[in-house]
Amino acid sequence: MMSSKARGPGAKSAQPSETSLDLRALQRTPGFMLRLAQLKFFEGFYEEFAALGLTPATYAIFAIIRDNPGVPPSSLASVLRLRLPNLIKILNELQSSGFIKRNRSKADRRAVELMLTPKGAKLIQDGARLTEPYNRKMLAPLSESEQRMLLELLNRMLPF
Template sequence: MIDANVDDPGELMTIATTAAEKQLDLAALRNVPGFVIRLIQLKFFDGFYETFAELGLTPATYAILMLVRDNPGVVPSSIAALLRLQLPNLTKILHQLEDAGLVKRSRSKIDRRAIEITLTSKGEKLMRDAVRLTAPYNRRMLAPLNETERSTLIGLLNRICPF
């Protein structure tokens, strides 16, 4: 050890990298919900991968497969509109899910332009496994809140959710 910071004995002197250490003023940004929501979303994504990577799921494929599970025969344009994905990008993902044996694509008999998406049995099994991990994941992400507060938050979020 060459040099030591008097305020931080026992460690090499480094520039503080957390708000608390650096005493940064964050009051303004904390009152911008869009900023706070962005940070929370990054936290949820990190937590998602920690929990669901073992199943090979991403946030996007989780949402797509869950939507298909509850709405068998849903068409790509509906999925894209709801999940705010561009159709070309969704097409690619759906082909990957089909290649992985998780979904089945079949021409609609009513409108032969449309493709009806359903889960395969492999896809259904995957989502059963995913569902088992979901409640613990949600609890972990909302750990600072008690049960009442979690319900309140989910209710308020759904009120401002654009669908």
């Protein structure tokens, strides 16, 4: 029952998880491993930042507005890979909580310029302080140079 094929003699990898299933096919599948890694980071994030009320999405939104004051919702959505209507809903909540504000552009009165309020700036500042220890914990199985390598490889796989 629950046949477990023996690992090949060349298999030098880590400890076999909870059960002893043959998972070698999925271990060789980057998309699957990326999903597991991303889940790990997101679950860790919710634990670490829960006290501040930050989610991965709102953290990224705050960070982008901080570094690019006046950024329009459309640019924000495209960078975060969110659909505009879904982002708008989040922005509405962040605004009614007093973390961001919207200015109408004078050059093009359709356009919206997003800014952090002082309250929002403080929140992302507090969040930023948790970031380094959080990343360190998530990446703990890797050496410093491996951590840099992983980040470099991910950046090179992606359009920016």
